[in-house]
Amino acid sequence: MKYQAINFAEKLSLFSEYWSPKVVAEMNDYQLKLVKLKGEFVWHRHSDTDETFIVLEGQLRIDFKDGHVFLNAGEMFIVPKGVEHRPFAEKEVKAIIIEPKGVVNTGDAIADPLTAESDVWI
Amino acid sequence: MKYQAINFAEKLSLFSEYWSPKVVAEMNDYQLKLVKLKGEFVWHRHSDTDETFIVLEGQLRIDFKDGHVFLNAGEMFIVPKGVEHRPFAEKEVKAIIIEPKGVVNTGDAIADPLTAESDVWI
Numbered sequence: 723m724k725y726q727a728i729n730f731a732e733k734l735s736l737f738s739e740y741w742s743p744k745v746v747a748e749m750n751d752y753q754l755k756l757v758k759l760k761g762e763f764v765w766h767r768h769s770d771t772d773e774t775f776i777v778l779e780g781q782l783r784i785d786f787k788d789g790h791v792f793l794n795a796g797e798m799f800i801v802p803k804g805v806e807h808r809p810f811a812e813k814e815v816k817a818i819i820i821e822p823k824g825v826v827n828t829g830d831a832i833a834d835p836l837t838a839e840s841d842v843w844i
Numbered sequence: 845m846k847y848q849a850i851n852f853a854e855k856l857s858l859f860s861e862y863w864s865p866k867v868v869a870e871m872n873d874y875q876l877k878l879v880k881l882k883g884e885f886v887w888h889r890h891s892d893t894d895e896t897f898i899v900l901e902g903q904l905r906i907d908f909k910d911g912h913v914f915l916n917a918g919e920m921f922i923v924p925k926g927v928e929h930r931p932f933a934e935k936e937v938k939a940i941i942i943e944p945k946g947v948v949n950t951g952d953a954i955a956d957p958l959t960a961e962s963d964v965w966i
Contacts, residue, residue: 725906725913728920749894749922749942752874772871776940778918784847791847796900798850800871818898820871820942 730756730778734816736844741836743819743827744844755819756844759811764836766806766829773801773821780815784808793817852878852900856938858966863958865941865949866966875945878966881937886958887930888951895923895943902937906930915939 728746733756737744741763743755759782775782776798784791784799785808791799801807828837850868855878859866863885865877881904897904898920906913906921907930913921923929950959 724911725908725921727913727915729916730918730920747896747920747922749896750925750944754896754920774869774871774876786847789846791849793849794851796852798852798869798876799847800869803872822872 730816730818733844734758734778740814741827742838742842743840744842746844748823751823752820753823753841755821757817757819759809759815759817760813761811763809764828764831764834765808766831766834767804768801768821768825768829769804771822771825772803773819773825775799775801775809776818776820778816778818780811780813782815782817783810783812785810852938852940855966856880856900862936863949864960864964865962866964868966870945873945874942875963877941877943879939879941881931881933881939882935883933885931886950886953886956887928888953888956889926889928890923890943890947890951891926893944893947894925895941895947897921897923897931898940898942900938900940902933902935904937904939905932905934907932 740760743757745753747754777793782793828834862882865879869876899915904915950956
């Protein structure tokens with residue numbers, strides 16, 4: 723079929739690992755990624771870009787040095803460029819991440835054990 | 845509260861007009877907009893940018909000159925730059941649109957009756 727919708731649930735069923743964003747679409751030089759999150763991520767920042775989180779399932783907490791935000795399904799938040807943050811999910815969270823192509827998940831915390839390849843499609 | 849999630853349902857409850865995207869967040873020079881769609885839009889294209897549609901409720905059809913795509917809740921599609929398209933919704937659709945700041949909803953069909961202001965926040 724020439725024109726094909728991208729179904730989030732279907733794409734999410736194709737992988738199980740946490741903290742490993744999978745690209746599902748590209749808009750200009752931005753990518754939309756699906757990710758499963760569980761547990762505590764590493765503190766990091768993205769020096770060059772804002773980062774959008776949209777939660778599809780579960781509750782995501784994003785910690786900042788001076789506060790935090792809870793995101794439930796149907797909610798979003800944009801982490802501003804340069805701001806240190808740490809995602810945390812007590813139970814599994816399914817989310818969309820939107821950011822420019824090439825952004826690494828751990829930002830300035832390069833080579834962290836949680837650093838994932840940045841351009842893996844699913 | 846310093847850090848505040850954006851709740852799509854709450855934002856969508858604040859307006860009722862169709863084909864009039866409301867900006868809810870900005871990521872770098874891109875905007876995330878919420879929109880309610882019903883009926884047939886105008887054929888148009890965006891010469892400078894791709895355009896992302898994510899459907900939250902309802903079923904959106906996007907017509908192309910040589911085909912179409914149906915988007916249900918939890919599905920997305922990116923209309924490539926320069927491609928003529930016409931959104932259509934038999935019943936009300938609630939959707940997210942993501943595109944660079946300044947993009948006008950009717951693209952090259954400027955001054956169509958359906959042309960909306962491009963930077964209205966909600």
